[in-house]
Amino acid sequence: MIEVRRVYFTYPGGVEALRNINLAIGKGELVAIMGENGAGKTTLIKMFNGLLKPTKGCVVVDGVDTKETSVAELSRKVGIVFQNPEHQLFAETIEDEIAFALRNFGLPEGEIARRIDSILKFTGLEKYRGLSPFTLSGGEKKRLALASILVFDPDYLVLDEPTIGQDPEQKDRLLDFLLEVNRRGKTIVMVTHDVEFVAECKPRVILMRRGEIIADGPAEKILIDEELMRSTSLLPPQISLFASKLNLHRSGYALLNVDDAFKILLNFLRDECLC
Amino acid sequence: MLSFLEVFRFRRRDSPIHRMDPRVKALYVFVASIISIIYYSLTAMITIFISTIPLIAIAKVHREWIRSLRGALFLTSMIVVVNMFAGYLSGGLTLTVETVSYAFSMGLRFLTFTSIFSIFFLTTTPEDLSLALEKLKVPYDYCFAFTSAIRFVPDLALEIQTVIDAQRSRGLELEKGNIVRRIRNYIPILIPVFIRSFTRSIELAEAMEARGYGASEKRTSIYELNMKHSDYAIASFLLCILAISILLRVYANWY
Ligand SMILES: Nc1ncnc2c1ncn2[C@@H]1O[C@H](COP(=O)(O)OP(=O)(O)OP(=O)(O)O)[C@@H](O)[C@H]1O
Ligand SMILES: [Mg+2]
Numbered sequence: 001m002i003e004v005r006r007v008y009f010t011y012p013g014g015v016e017a018l019r020n021i022n023l024a025i026g027k028g029e030l031v032a033i034m035g036e037n038g039a040g041k042t043t044l045i046k047m048f049n050g051l052l053k054p055t056k057g058c059v060v061v062d063g064v065d066t067k068e069t070s071v072a073e074l075s076r077k078v079g080i081v082f083q084n085p086e087h088q089l090f091a092e093t094i095e096d097e098i099a100f101a102l103r104n105f106g107l108p109e110g111e112i113a114r115r116i117d118s119i120l121k122f123t124g125l126e127k128y129r130g131l132s133p134f135t136l137s138g139g140e141k142k143r144l145a146l147a148s149i150l151v152f153d154p155d156y157l158v159l160d161e162p163t164i165g166q167d168p169e170q171k172d173r174l175l176d177f178l179l180e181v182n183r184r185g186k187t188i189v190m191v192t193h194d195v196e197f198v199a200e201c202k203p204r205v206i207l208m209r210r211g212e213i214i215a216d217g218p219a220e221k222i223l224i225d226e227e228l229m230r231s232t233s234l235l236p237p238q239i240s241l242f243a244s245k246l247n248l249h250r251s252g253y254a255l256l257n258v259d260d261a262f263k264i265l266l267n268f269l270r271d272e273c274l275c
Numbered sequence: 276m277l278s279f280l281e282v283f284r285f286r287r288r289d290s291p292i293h294r295m296d297p298r299v300k301a302l303y304v305f306v307a308s309i310i311s312i313i314y315y316s317l318t319a320m321i322t323i324f325i326s327t328i329p330l331i332a333i334a335k336v337h338r339e340w341i342r343s344l345r346g347a348l349f350l351t352s353m354i355v356v357v358n359m360f361a362g363y364l365s366g367g368l369t370l371t372v373e374t375v376s377y378a379f380s381m382g383l384r385f386l387t388f389t390s391i392f393s394i395f396f397l398t399t400t401p402e403d404l405s406l407a408l409e410k411l412k413v414p415y416d417y418c419f420a421f422t423s424a425i426r427f428v429p430d431l432a433l434e435i436q437t438v439i440d441a442q443r444s445r446g447l448e449l450e451k452g453n454i455v456r457r458i459r460n461y462i463p464i465l466i467p468v469f470i471r472s473f474t475r476s477i478e479l480a481e482a483m484e485a486r487g488y489g490a491s492e493k494r495t496s497i498y499e500l501n502m503k504h505s506d507y508a509i510a511s512f513l514l515c516i517l518a519i520s521i522l523l524r525v526y527a528n529w530y
Contacts, residue, residue: 012342051440071443080444086474087434088441090466100463104446134470148445 001026002048002078002156002187007057009043017043019211021057027155030182031189032198032219035208036233041191042083044208045158048189049078061156076105079154083161085145089133094125097133098148105152119151124173138165156187163194175200199223199237199256207232220254286397292334293398296506297407299513300395306517307391311384313521316530317376320383327390336397340390347389355382401426406500415494423479431472438467 002025009018017040025031033041046052047059050066059066061074082088091097095116102112120126123143128136133144142165150157162178163171179201182188192198198205198219205222207215209232215222222228224240235241243255248264255261292300311323331340355378362374399407401422408418439449442463449460502510523529 014338046440049444051443070448072446072448075444075446082437082441082444084437086471087438087467088445088463090463100447101445104448152446 001060001062003060004044004047005057005060007047007054007059009040009047009052010055011043017211018047018054021211021213023206023213023216025156025187025189027187028182028185029187029189030178030201030203031187031206032201032203033189033191033206033208034193034195034198034232034234035214038210039208039232040211041208042160045080045160045189045191048156048158049074049080051080072104075101075154076152077154078156078158079149079152080158081146081149081160081162083164085138085141088145088148089141092132093130094120094133094136094144095129097144098151101148101152107152115151119147122177123147123150139167139170142166143170150181154186156189157181159188159190159192161192162190163192163197171197193234195223195229195234195237196257199239202256207234219256223256224249224254286336286339287400288335288398290334290398292330292394295398295509296500296502297399297403298410298500298502299506299510300399301407302510302513304391304395306513308388309517310520311387311391313524314530315377315380315384317380317383319530320380320387324383324387324390327387327394330394331390334394334398336393339397340393343389343393344386347386351382351385354385355379358382396425402498403500406496406498409496410500427475431468434471435464435468438464438471441467 002023004021004023007018007021008016010016021044033044035041043052047054047066048061050059050069050071053059053067061078064074066074089097091100098116098119099112102115107115116129120129123146125140125144125147128140133141136144142162146159146162162174166174175197178188178190188203190203202219205215205217205219206213207222207228214232215225215228223236224244226236226241226244229236236244237256239255239257239261240249243249243253243261248255253260253264255264307323307327311320314320314323331337358378358381359370359374362378363370366374404425405418405422408421409415413421443449447460447463449457449464451457451460
């Protein structure tokens with residue numbers, strides 16, 4: 001469990017990026033953190049592995065205060081994939097890039113080779129294994145960055161803007177993949193502006209605005225609340241906006257994606273035809 | 276460590292010092308630096324250092340100033356220690372009062388330099404700086420290269436921090452191992468930073484060409500630098516101070 005208790009954070013320049021954040025993310029949860037640019041999302045996730053320490057309050061991961069342990073220690077548990085892969089790719093080959101964390105954590109070489117094989121297969125980067133990371137396309141670099149974290153199998157997987165720069169097919173694969181990893185009991189926290197993506201995986205949604213959490217609840221409740229979403233520069237998914245126009249939400253339905261709409265509208269049409 | 280680079284971050288603000296002609300401010304940096312070089316006693320250093328404080332106060336940049344001083348503190352203490360150690364060795368393994376005071380004044384000299392340059396960079400817009408260089412007949416390409424380099428320093432500092440964060444999240448421990456290992460630890464930091472800098476400069480060049488950089492031979496500026504009466508007065512005052520300081524140093528043997 002990741003617990004954030006009454007956390008305030010001010011950057012050295014004087015920007016107050018987090019204000020009174022209270023949050024508990026349990027094992028096995030699927031969470032999306034959303035909110036306008038500069039809301040403090042990236043700052044918040046940097047607290048989870050101790051890269052940033054609260055100015056006030058505390059962050060506790062599986063019972064250990066982040067102030068009392070090292071980033072290296074915490075990173076094994078909390079794997080963070082940052083937004084821009086160019087900030088981390090450096091190795092000569094893709095294999096070395098993936099092995100980097102494993103070597104830092106001191107795994108035996110045999111185990112490293114085995115893990116690289118399986119992760120390359122899994123992420124579809126197998127055909128590039130001996131190439132330089134810098135020859136990959138933007139979207140592929142992003143997948144490599146993800147692979148380089150996944151490979152050490154952290155209990156909590158934290159992703160900053162995972163869908164940016166991915167084509168729709170890759171997004172679908174990422175979605176299936178995240179849901180699968182989550183089913184296997186891993187906690188997933190993603191930071192994203194991509195409402196359509198969130199509408200597909202229906203996680204717990206945490207909305208942030210100006211350093212504060214303004215809402216925290218199931219996607220079915222938060223994503224369809226247009227006023228709330230707009231207050232932090234977001235919009236509900238198009239399907240939900242459409243459903244709002246039809247007053248469907250007021251009648252107790254929550255439509256987030258095409259599948260929801262299909263099921264509900266099909267029922268309506270059936271009723272219509274039967275009467 | 277990176278906060279030392281804060282010296283180069285300009286924040287738009289208004290004060291008599293911000294409005295001063297950049298050439299006069301450059302003259303100030305020149306005069307104050309010369310004086311801090313030709314004098315070396317602890318008293319002199321303290322005096323010069325204290326003389327920078329009112330300027331910082333007038334410009335209202337004390338916060339940034341304190342930050343850059345704090346950043347310079349590590350190097351300062353190194354300077355003090357090294358000087359003291361050298362004095363200790365050359366003085367027959369005894370530590371005299373002179374050695375100690377000399378070591379401290381060398382440390383203070385570095386802080387004074389930091390302070391003087393802070394006043395300049397914290398209160399001068401990159402555009403003003405570029406204009407001032409042009410007025411001094413530096414070719415525009417060099418002015419641009421210089422000012423854009425300065426402008427990128429804070430971004431670079433932020434970028435280095437981001438890379439460090441990303442690699443630490445992959446278990447990199449910078450402080451681990453013997454000296455050779457520690458240097459090697461920086462490779463995963465340096466490579467992304469270098470590559471990003473290259474890409475960034477290529478992108479900048481493309482963006483500039485797309486906007487017609489270099490299309491016309493003779494450039495004109497929207498803003499022109501104009502020396503006001505107060506600027507002339509201050510410049511003369513600075514030159515007087517310089518002259519007096521040199522005279523006192525040479526003829527009265529003050530130090
Ligand atoms: N290294 C830093 N130094 C100073 N201020 C910072 C730093 N990083 C972020 N900030 C400031 O902190 C605030 C929160 O930034 P943060 O990066 O956490 O926002 P975000 O929610 O991730 O935004 P985005 O959606 O644009 O990624 C912003 O006002 C930002 O300007
Ligand atoms: Mg962010």
